[in-house]
Amino acid sequence: MDDALKTKLGILADAAKYDASCASSGAPKRRAAKDGLGSTTGAGICHAYTPDGRCVSLLKILLTNYCLFDCAYCVNRRSSNVRRAAFTVEEVVTLTVEFYKRNTIEGLFLSSGIIRSPDHTMERMIRVAKTLRQKHGFRGYIHLKTIPEASPWLIEQAGLFADRLSINLELPSEASLERLAPEKDGAAIETAMGQMRERIAEAKEERRRFSPAGQSTQVIVGADATTDEALIRKSAALYDRHDLKRVYYSAFSPIPDGTAILPLKAPPLQREHRLYQADWLLRYYAFTPDDVAQAAEGGMLALDIDPKLAFALKHRERFPVDVNTADRELLLRVPGLGVRAVDRIVAARRHARLRLDDVARLTSGLKRARPFLVAADYTPGGLGDRLDLRTRLAEPPQQLSLFG
Known part of the structure; x- marks a missing residue:
């Protein structure tokens, strides 16, 4: 690996660490194949666990940290003074294949800043997945972060090559999005989630491949005044409406040169932990959002007890x-x-x-x-x-x- 590519990898792997929605839960178990590369069995590496207990290592990177959007909470926002870099499609493919051959990873998690346009960015991400699958016979796990503003046809294409697709909600209310991410549209995000759910359901009925591990999303905790109760109620609604596999909770991390409308301190990480526990109660313990609300005090979950x-x-x-x-x-x-x-x-x-x-x-x-x-x-x-x-x-x- 040459020095220029190493530099890009350092920048774009570090930039991807703030995305928590990197997991392969729900992926189908693959068997080794003579004509294929990679398997989901058992500088930018994240670890995820499948339902049967297998640990899957994923190369977690951004295609680029350049971005047209100026979301206040994002370290890669347009006005941020950070080092910028961009991979070519071929570089991401090469890194994925070479890391796999070294037995370092078993899959890829790929996200990106928005460059030129949502469609242009989505096209490049699809090219990465398509090249891995068709040219290299890559059978490892692929998670693509999709862009809600991209055309439905491109989302359809992404689902053909990815195991999981995800669209980040980021903030749970329209008011918070308008204040902190005015270029994002909460209604458009949910519309894209709904379309994705329809495609996944249709593919299952027709027994064809489309994002077989489903879809997920991420919300940021502590960047606005949203209570834990409101976050859990939003998550419950998303599970019900869009059949999400997971909602990921990412504690806000203060960023360099942050705006005055952001908190000066990060929320306690224990808060993120309690939200995951409450989310687990919704999904596996037959708790309702009202039950979780009763466990909260003033809308916030206790930090000392689960x-x-x-x-x-x-x-x-x-x-x-x-x-x-x-x-x-x-x-x-x-x-x-x-x-x-x-x-x-x-x-x-x-x-x-x-x-x-x-x-x-x-x-x-x-x-x-x-x-x-x-x-x-x-x-x-x-x-x-x-x-x-x-x-x-x-x-x-x-x-x-x-x-x-």
Whole structure:
């Protein structure tokens, strides 16, 4: 690799780190092929995990960090004083193939600033994916960040070659977009999401390939005054309307030469973590947005306890629940019990009444669950009514890394 290409890679890999929506969850498992290159099995490298536990390493870069837009929160905005660079299509293809041959990556995450026009930028990104697939037989995972202003025909083309497509919502309200990203249109973004959902659904019915790992989006946390409750309600609406695979939450990071309308400090990274936990409750634990709102205080999720525990502490009248008789939905509300643990409990109690030791063998979260459950040989007594229960169950402070 020559020095000029190394310099570009350093700039454009670093510029891509602010995009959190880089994951391959939902990708089909591929088998090695004699006539193909790459597999999604097991300076710009990100790691993602598939549902079956495989770790996938992706080359995560921007095609260019030049941009026509001037979004206040973006380090690559038009008015930003950052080093600029741009890859050619051939350079991205070469990097992807060479990194794969060195066993460094198993796929590509490609985004870009907007250059010349949305259609021009989208065309170049499609050329990267198409060249990898058709010329090099690349069978690795490809995630393309699409541009909502690009023509629907180009989005259709992108879905033919990418495993996943995503359109970043960035900010959850039209008012915030008008204030911080006036060149973006929230309605246009959602229209593009809706069109993408239709194409994905049609392809499944017709058994043809189009973005088989679905679509995702990203919202920025802490760049505006949006509450956690509002963010979760927006996410729930997006899941419902557009069948998204994931909503990613990216904590705002103060940028060089930022405008006065932006916060001076980044939000606590624990806030981002709590939003992911709340999002998980929506998708896997049958919580509603109203349930999550009840776990919040003044619209904000607590930082010292997770949203599931916060919900249980606010609804002590619903607990403790009997592990031998409670239905699955109620068991999913017990802090410390995950989906797998609940399914194991439901299966095991068909054969015998469960004691506390039995529950301990089925979950690693018994310490947190004890005040909220009843077993054949155990009741929490006054433990569930202790005024210091929140303090006892609160998580110790953690050192979190924004890009770790």
